[in-house]
Structure formats: C-alpha cells, structure tokens
Amino acid sequence: MALATSARKVTEDPAGLGNARATAFIAPAMVLIAVFLVFPALWVIVLGLTDYRLTGPQAINPQLVGLDNFAKAISSGEFWNSTWLTVQFVLGSAVIGQAVFGFTIAWMLRDRSGPVKRLVEGLVILAWILPSAVVSFLWVALLDRDGGTLNALLGIPGFAWLLDHPMLSIIVFNTWRGTAFSMMLYGAALGNVPPSHLESARMAGASGWQQLRDVVFPHIRGHILTNLLLISLWTFNDFTPFMLTAGGPDGKTEVLAVHVYKEALLGGNLGYGAAISTVILLINLVVAVFYLRMLREKKK
Structure with a gap:
C-alpha cells in the first residue's frame, strides 16, 4: 500500500x-x-571603490573613494596605451595568428594519417602544454641579442629582437604557443563537413578558396566563432608577455594584464589596480556578448 x-x-x-x-x-x-x-569578482569590484594599498595607513584603514579610481583609470593615458597594445596583441596573435595557423594546419592534415600527422600534431600540442615559465625562458634564449639561436641561424649577430621589435616578438611567441587549441578544434570541426559536398563543389569546378568559402566555412561557422571567443579572451588576459619583456622596453609591451600587475603589486595601489581589473572584466563581457549574439544569429 x-x-x-x-x-x-x-x-x-x-x-x-x-x-x-x-x-x-x-x-x-x-x-x-x-x-x-x-x-x-564581487570582491575586486568592492576593492576598486576604496584606496586600499599594500603599505601605509590605507593598508590598515582603507577609505571608500567611490568611483574615483575608475575615473582615474579612464582618464589615464597609460591605461589607454595598454588597452591599445592589448588590442594589437589580441588581433595579431589570436584573431590572425592562432586562428589562421590553427585552421591551416588542421586543413592540411585533414586527409593525412601516419607518423607525419602525429609528429606535426605532437609538436604543436607540445608548445601548448609546456609550462609558461619554461617556454618563456626558451624564447628569451632564442631571441637573445648576443648569443641567441635565431641570430645565429640568420647570421645577424647583435640584432635585439626583444628591444627593437618587442610587440612582434610577443605576438609571434603567443601565436606559436596557442595555435594548438585552434588546430584541435578546427580538426574536429572539419570532420563534420560532408565529403560529398566538397566532392560536388570540385565537380562543379569550384576552386580551393571557393570550396572553403561556400562549403567549409558555412558548416563550421559556429566552431570558428567559439574558437575566436575563447582565444580572444585568453589572450586579452594573458600575463605571459611579462616573462619575455616585463612590459618593456619603455612600456611598448605593457598589455593590460601587465599594467594591472605593475599598478597593484609593484606600485602597491591595490584599489586602483582592482578598478582597472573591473574595467577589464567589463571589456571581456562586451566581447563575450558580441560573439554570443553572433552565435545565436547563426543558429536561427
């Protein structure tokens, strides 16, 4: 019962x-x-409303300053300079570098098998899974002005890559390091493209670019947007460039993540650093919403 x-x-x-x-x-x-x-995240927002510091009277008894830190950040030339450098870093190494090279490798390996494919994939993934401190040390040794491996291979001793071309150096470094994720995502996405569609396009006389534009890209558009969203956010908040250049020379590679570190920890101004971090969080949310709206439009 x-x-x-x-x-x-x-x-x-x-x-x-x-x-x-x-x-x-x-x-x-x-x-x-x-x-x-x-x-x-809520604690960082609250901290950004105070004058909290690592040392001094504000470390013991921080005072509420309202939106003063945010106003200071928005009116700061250093903040906007770091923002512009971050945009260059994201566009160069993520949107153009990682996405393009990742797709190119995935497309070239899509019909291949055997040791060559495994070797290429293994080398690309190895760059991604190695600790940041290790790969940063290796790249400093590669780009060193006096005894660098790259200068020795090119026969141009004494060329200072990290001093003369710092932004290019960290863009190439981050592209090399992060391409693996795009390669793996695009490799899985290309497996979902019906071979019969590609064959029909070839029989109709479509060129390689036309096959990509009219057949491949429409099928993997969602994967492309997802990949761009993730690698853009990861690169936007990446601190690894600090290990290569420490934000220099003369602030030429001081992306926002490095700028926050210098203001909050090296400068001791945690309240101001928290305010900058909150602005970065808002920028990330705007970028995420933009990509998500594009994804929803794709599904309609």
Missing part, C-alpha cells in the same frame, strides 16, 4: 522530482563557481 502511494506521488509530480534531482547534481558546481569566480 505504501509503495503504491509513493508511486502515485512520483507519477503525480514527476517534474518536481526531476527538478530536485537536477538541482542536487548542479549544486556542487554552482558552489564552486560562486566561491572561486563570483565572490572574487
């Missing part, structure tokens, strides 16, 4: 039981997101 009553209750309210189970399953993930993402 009791079993029949329980079964009747479950049958009468299946949606409620399902919602309870779903809530129980996602609750641990939501707690982790709240603890490690939401709370730190």
